[in-house]
Amino acid sequence: MLEHTFARTRVIDRLRHGPLGAQLDDLATSLSQEGYAPSSIQLYLRTAEHFSRWLQGQGYAISEVDEDLAQRYISGLTRYRSGKLPKAAQGLGHLVTFLQQQGLACPKTSELPSSPPDQWLAEYDTHLEQVAGLALSTRQGYRRIVRRFIAACFGSETPVWQSLTASTITAFVGQESVWRQRSSRQLPAVAVRSFLRFLVFRGAIRPGLEAAAPAPPQWRHAAFPSRLAPEEVERVLAVYQDGTISSLRNHAMLLLLARLGLRGQDVILLRLDDIDWANGRLDFRPGKSRWERSLPLPQDVGQTIVAYLQTGRPQSESREVFLRCRPPFRPLTKSAVWCMVRQAFEQAGIVVPPGIASHIFRHTAASQMVNRGASFKDVADVLGHRSIETTGIYAKLELDALAAVALPWGGGVL
Numbered sequence: 001m002l003e004h005t006f007a008r009t010r011v012i013d014r015l016r017h018g019p020l021g022a023q024l025d026d027l028a029t030s031l032s033q034e035g036y037a038p039s040s041i042q043l044y045l046r047t048a049e050h051f052s053r054w055l056q057g058q059g060y061a062i063s064e065v066d067e068d069l070a071q072r073y074i075s076g077l078t079r080y081r082s083g084k085l086p087k088a089a090q091g092l093g094h095l096v097t098f099l100q101q102q103g104l105a106c107p108k109t110s111e112l113p114s115s116p117p118d119q120w121l122a123e124y125d126t127h128l129e130q131v132a133g134l135a136l137s138t139r140q141g142y143r144r145i146v147r148r149f150i151a152a153c154f155g156s157e158t159p160v161w162q163s164l165t166a167s168t169i170t171a172f173v174g175q176e177s178v179w180r181q182r183s184s185r186q187l188p189a190v191a192v193r194s195f196l197r198f199l200v201f202r203g204a205i206r207p208g209l210e211a212a213a214p215a216p217p218q219w220r221h222a223a224f225p226s227r228l229a230p231e232e233v234e235r236v237l238a239v240y241q242d243g244t245i246s247s248l249r250n251h252a253m254l255l256l257l258a259r260l261g262l263r264g265q266d267v268i269l270l271r272l273d274d275i276d277w278a279n280g281r282l283d284f285r286p287g288k289s290r291w292e293r294s295l296p297l298p299q300d301v302g303q304t305i306v307a308y309l310q311t312g313r314p315q316s317e318s319r320e321v322f323l324r325c326r327p328p329f330r331p332l333t334k335s336a337v338w339c340m341v342r343q344a345f346e347q348a349g350i351v352v353p354p355g356i357a358s359h360i361f362r363h364t365a366a367s368q369m370v371n372r373g374a375s376f377k378d379v380a381d382v383l384g385h386r387s388i389e390t391t392g393i394y395a396k397l398e399l400d401a402l403a404a405v406a407l408p409w410g411g412g413v414l
Helices: 009-014 019-033 038-058 067-075 092-101 114-130 138-156 164-178 182-202 232-236 245-259 264-269 299-311 335-350 358-370 377-385 390-396 401-403
Strands: 279-284 291-298
Touching: 009 019, 009 038, 019 038, 019 092, 038 067, 038 092, 067 092, 067 279, 114 138, 138 182, 138 390, 164 182, 232 335, 232 358, 245 264, 245 299, 245 335, 245 358, 264 335, 335 358
Parallel strands: none
Antiparallel strands: 279 291
8 A cells, every 4th residue: 555655765665664564554554544645644654664763762662552651752842833743743643543443552541441430431331232222322322321429429449339328319300400401300310320330240249239329300292392384394404405525415314314213423423224215115224223224215216315425425435324524534423413403494494492503403303293194103203213102192192083083172261
């Protein structure tokens, strides 16, 4: 790969005979696959060479490389007056990450639990994944709350689980719930109870203490789910139509959200192998509900995805359908989809409640299916609900059916 990056054989020979010579070819290939320009690859490889010479001069082995050692190297370089890093340090993070992925350097510090609370959190996360079978996004939400719970109970000290009291648990859950809204008020109690059950499972506390995490009272289905009118959906879909690469991608994602009622997570995890073009079908792997399901691929959605794949999607080894438009060409994150949808609402002149983004299309699709006569079982199958009770929230939106069974008002004019 170095031959495709540098023209001078003298430079190529120097790189290959350096301390990292055996890895630079693979690093160049990796950077090229991620979509970096040749000039950027050249700069990052020269940085890698400078760093490897420094390691050799300081007596460090490649296996000792980590973020701290890289920072020590950078701190010894002379910065520009603007504060910008010199060329000998630019892109060094790519090298460190590459060496860690290859198992040649120390793993990331975040991957090594550095304190007793971190060790417990790591074991708890493994329990949630392997025993409870929870999705990554759910585990992340639980871990954030549990980390605050441990800090509130023990600070930075080693946790002594036997000292936990019901009043301490109840107080923390109450404080965490008071600033939350709607269904999110339940999350602190659910997360803390989950962690306490894990501690019971490990034998760290006595059974029954998990009941001290009370769930705040909440009326189920008390409010109408936020949804869009059909004309508002079309206004949003008309936003990304300027033919740019980002518009091709964003329009395809919006169509998947609007036509099929997918979760934002379903869209960003959609892989090329999940599209059955021959049968006009999307096959979804187990996600939040841990159920596999298939949905028909509407013609307009399929055509939009094809347009993006043919003229908009960058070349990448990644199998996810939707990628970043700028290098590195990696799969999108949930926050990127959230921002894209909120921007579409803003450009379409549609005001939606704060914090609402892609999920409003899911409510809208379900509401339209109910009002067109679809059964709740059909809606549950499309949305991927594990329980028909979850779909029951849309019963209140079947206005014609509700009007037919409503009793006449016997009183006077209010």
